[in-house]
Amino acid sequence: MLELLRTRRSIRKFLNRSLKPEIIDQLKEAVLRSPSSRNLQPWEFIFVTNRNLLQKLAEARPSGSQFLQNAALAVVICGDETRSDVWIEDCSIAATILHLTAHSLGLGSCWVQIRNRPHDQTHTAEEYIQKLLAIPSHYRVLAAIGIGYPAETKPPHSKEELNEEKIHRNTFGNK
Numbered sequence: 001m002l003e004l005l006r007t008r009r010s011i012r013k014f015l016n017r018s019l020k021p022e023i024i025d026q027l028k029e030a031v032l033r034s035p036s037s038r039n040l041q042p043w044e045f046i047f048v049t050n051r052n053l054l055q056k057l058a059e060a061r062p063s064g065s066q067f068l069q070n071a072a073l074a075v076v077i078c079g080d081e082t083r084s085d086v087w088i089e090d091c092s093i094a095a096t097i098l099h100l101t102a103h104s105l106g107l108g109s110c111w112v113q114i115r116n117r118p119h120d121q122t123h124t125a126e127e128y129i130q131k132l133l134a135i136p137s138h139y140r141v142l143a144a145i146g147i148g149y150p151a152e153t154k155p156p157h158s159k160e161e162l163n164e165e166k167i168h169r170n171t172f173g174n175k
C-alpha cells in the first residue's frame with residue numbers, strides 16, 4: 001500500500017486506448033467495497049465511457065475538467081443528501097479508493113471537483129452534470145474521476161517534499 005501511495009500522482013493525459021470490461025469490473029468492485037458511515041452507502045457511481053458524454057463532461061467547468069475529453073472512463077460520483085448527512089465524506093473515500101485502485105491496475109486518474117464549482121455565470125457544474133446525465137436533484141454531484149492508460153509519467157513526490165510540519169505530537173503545535 002505504501003508503495004502505491006509513494007508512486008501515486010494525478011494523471012491528466014491518456015492514451016487513446018479503451019479499458020477492457022474486466023478492468024472496469026475491478027474498478028466497480030473497488031468503489032462498492034468502500035466504507036461508509038453507518039454503512040448507508042448514500043452514493044451512486046455513473047461509469048461514463050460514451051465519447052460524446054465524455055466530451056460534454058469535459059465542458060462541465062471553464063477550467064480543470066477539460067482533460068476528461070481524452071479519458072477512457074469518467075466515474076461521476078453522486079451522493080444522496082437525503083440519505084446521509086456525511087455523503088461528502090463517504091463519496092470522497094470512494095473517490096480516493098477508485099483513484100488508488102486505478103493506479104494499482106496501471107491506470108492513471110485524476111479528480112475533477114464538481115461540488116461548489118461553477119459551470120458558467122448562471123449554472124453550477126453540479127446542475128450542468130445533473131442535467132447531462134439525468135441525475136435526480138437530491139443526488140448531489142461530488143466529483144468526476146477521469147481514468148485511462150497514462151500518456152504522461154510523473155515522478156513520485158520525494159520524501160523531502162513531505163510537509164512534516166503538518167504532523168503534531170500529542171497536542172497542536174508540539175513538534
Ligand SMILES: Cc1cc2nc3c(=O)[nH]c(=O)nc-3n(C[C@H](O)[C@H](O)[C@H](O)COP(=O)(O)O)c2cc1C
Nearest residue numbers: 008009010011012064065110111112113114154157
Ligand atoms: C478534492 C480534490 C479536488 C481536485 N480537483 C481537481 C480538478 O478539478 N481538476 C484537476 O485537474 N485536478 C484536481 N485535483 C487534483 C489535484 O490538483 C492534485 O491532487 C494535486 O495537485 C496534487 O498532485 P498529485 O495528485 O499528482 O500529487 C483535485 C484533487 C482533490 C483531492
